[in-house]
């Protein structure tokens with residue numbers, strides 16, 4: 577069974593779901609990893625997904641991306657999601673604008689790649705090569721490659737995990753800005769509770785194949801969940817004051 581991309585809601589709509597998942601089942605042989613999972617992400621909504629190692633976060637993300645078959649349930653998305661992985665996955669033999677516009681069937685591909693690269697702060701590097709980029713810059717290009725598709729759903733699989741702390745903070749600012757400007761629904765898989773608290777409108781924890789905990793940030797952008805509370809949900813006892 578594959579992801580069902582159905583035109584149930586118009587792709588150009590300003591609001592409405594970026595994806596609706598019902599009763600999703602994903603197993604490897606007899607091992608059920610995702611068990612009747614339900615999830616809805618609105619356009620413009622930033623959702624962070626946490627859970628202990630091996631709980632099925634990447635499995636869920638890959639199913640949403642249409643990269644894997646599923647054994648049950650439905651995934652309805654208005655358009656094909658864009659994905660950014662922990663590794664940039666840029667093609668070393670293509671320059672940056674070609675990497676970004678890969679898969680774009682448009683006569684103005686270079687122009688659109690230029691716009692996307694400018695948005696991530698690399699507008700002067702169109703003809704440069706992946707090998708000349710730092711880790712943070714390469715992830716910026718990966719973000720540009722995702723955004724140029726104008727996705728309704730942006731899937732981020734630990735995209736900042738391999739970056740140093742300062743670069744990670746800069747990337748958080750950039751992603752927040754890009755999401756505010758383009759309003760895709762976002763699902764961010766992360767191990768970093770601080771990252772989840774800093775970025776997400778909604779934080780989910782997966783346990784035993786389903787969503788076991790959900791926290792919505794307050795509308796004014798503040799959050800009522802503490803680091804310790806969230807770590808507690810992940811089964812970690814924290815001794816830090818907050």
Ligand SMILES: Nc1ncnc2c1ncn2[C@@H]1O[C@H](COP(=O)(O)OP(=O)(O)OP(=O)(O)O)[C@@H](O)[C@H]1O
Nearest residue numbers: 604605609627628629630631632633634635636767
């Ligand atoms: N191709 C596969 N074949 C068999 N089992 C798999 C396969 N991919 C993942 N699994 C199993 O499915 C479970 C969930 O894996 P998944 O990678 O989704 O976890 P995760 O929550 O993303 O983990 P981590 O946080 O360590 O990245 C694990 O037990 C894993 O061993």
